[in-house]
Amino acid sequence: MPVLLLQVNSPDTLRWQSAREQADSENRRRLRDLRPLCPLLPKLYAVSAFCTKLRFYAATKTEGVVPPVSPCDPRTAFADTNPPNRWNSDVLEEEGANLPKQSVAEIIARIYLSDVKSKEEGANLPKQSVAEIIARIYLSDGALVRF
Structure with missing residues (x-):
C-alpha cells in the first residue's frame, strides 16, 4: 500500500530556521526509516505543512529522498539550508x-x-x-x- 506522511507544523513557526530544519529532517528520517519496511512500493510520499504552505517529498529505492538535502557551507555557521520559500506550494x-x-x-x-x-x-x-x-x-x- 502506498504511503503518504503528512507533517503539520505550527503555522507561526515557519519564520524560525530551527523549525524548518526540524521539519525537513523529520520528514527525511521518517521516509528513510519506512523505505526498507516497504520494499514493494516504488515510491513513498511526505508533505510538510506550515499553515497553507506545503513542501513535498518522495523517496524511491534508487534516488533516495527527493528533493535532495541542501548543501551547507561549513564557513557559514548560520546558513539557512531550508529557507521559507522551500514551502512554496500554497493550498489557497x-x-x-x-x-x-x-x-x-x-x-x-x-x-x-x-x-x-x-x-x-x-x-x-x-x-x-x-x-x-x-x-x-x-x-x-x-x-x-x-x-
Missing part, C-alpha cells in the same frame, strides 16, 4: 491546491494498480486505463496524472 492558490490532488490521485491509482496485479481475476483488465480513470475522478478539473 490554484497551482498549490492542485499539487496535493495530483499526489493523492497518483497514490490512489497506485493502490488500484497494485491491488489488480495481486489478483488473478484482474489480470485481463486494462490496468493503466482504469488507474487513469480513477485519477481523473479524484481530480475535479479532469487533469490527468501521468505515472
Whole structure:
C-alpha cells in the first residue's frame, strides 16, 4: 500500500530556521526509516505543512529522498539550508491546491494498480486505463496524472 506522511507544523513557526530544519529532517528520517519496511512500493510520499504552505517529498529505492538535502557551507555557521520559500506550494492558490490532488490521485491509482496485479481475476483488465480513470475522478478539473 502506498504511503503518504503528512507533517503539520505550527503555522507561526515557519519564520524560525530551527523549525524548518526540524521539519525537513523529520520528514527525511521518517521516509528513510519506512523505505526498507516497504520494499514493494516504488515510491513513498511526505508533505510538510506550515499553515497553507506545503513542501513535498518522495523517496524511491534508487534516488533516495527527493528533493535532495541542501548543501551547507561549513564557513557559514548560520546558513539557512531550508529557507521559507522551500514551502512554496500554497493550498489557497490554484497551482498549490492542485499539487496535493495530483499526489493523492497518483497514490490512489497506485493502490488500484497494485491491488489488480495481486489478483488473478484482474489480470485481463486494462490496468493503466482504469488507474487513469480513477485519477481523473479524484481530480475535479479532469487533469490527468501521468505515472
